[in-house]
Amino acid sequence: MFEFTGKVAVITGAASGFGRAFADKGAALGMKLVLADVNPEALAQTVDALRAGGADAIGVPTDVASAAQVEALAQAALDAFGKVHLLFNNAGVGSGGFLWESSVNDWSWVFGVNVMGVAHGVRVFTPIMLAQNEPAHIVNTASVAGLLSPPAMGIYNASKHAVVSLTETLYHDLQLAQAAQMTQAAEAGQATQGAGSHVSCSLLCPAFVPTGIANAERARPATLRNDSGPTRSQIAAGKQLQRAVQSGKLSAADVADITFEAIAARRFYIITHPGIMATVELRHEDIEHLRNPSDPMSLKPEVKNAG
């Protein structure tokens, strides 16, 4: 079991939605919190609210797309609390519409945050965790959109598929690190509890949940804004996203509860909406049988909520 009380959690995208819910849950469990977000005002409000509730929390304004800023985040966490035990690579954004109508800026923005943000987190924090030689865990927020390919959200889908693959590979790499550590320890005649055995990871794949995700544009930097207005497919995708997010039955707090339960059990796949799995299975069968891709909406209406 992973123990939370007194341990240090770093959360990206902490000022809204899932990140905020992870922070609330961590505070309730007595964790020390390092909260990161690209929105400094919302971050300051979040830190103030958590401190008012008695939490030991700091805020570090951070754009996770920046390698240097994620490195600075890690340094700030170590300066404040000395260690990092739990990392939520959670910050994420999305843009919709037909793939061929998406701009270079759309790709750069979404991949910068959703993919490189997670990559920076893994690159910077995993060595810190391995060197600590204490139980530590990384949760990467992907999406059901990392397991399926719903139409008119191609950049988001591609970015979340990348997070799925990155995180599955991280799992294997940590296993290998553990095995190598145990071999080295055995050769040196030492106890065989290796550093890699202390660090584990999970992949969070929620469907749509009411958060600020449908208004992700608020976090887009000026340098990556589009010169022209949205196309018809982009407007339609935006409206569909708003509807889907608002119709989500689980809350962000529910997702945080499910996620912390999975961390405690060190479970890798965190599927918050299990009704989606029939469609995931259908996609896998399409691949195995070399069938053309089934419509992800065809099996269950709830797949329409596959955010």
Ligand SMILES: NC(=O)c1ccc[n+]([C@@H]2O[C@H](COP(=O)([O-])OP(=O)(O)OC[C@H]3O[C@@H](n4cnc5c(N)ncnc54)[C@H](O)[C@@H]3O)[C@@H](O)[C@H]2O)c1
């Ligand atoms: N809400 C859903 O339906 C849903 C479903 C599946 C996956 N997700 C994923 O959950 C994660 C959290 O999203 P959410 O739903 O809580 O949305 P949200 O918009 O409520 O919260 C996202 C937070 O990330 C911050 N952020 C944006 N860009 C950032 C950057 N470059 N650096 C640091 N912080 C940044 C935003 O300011 C915001 O506070 C995302 O990765 C999202 O893709 C959400």
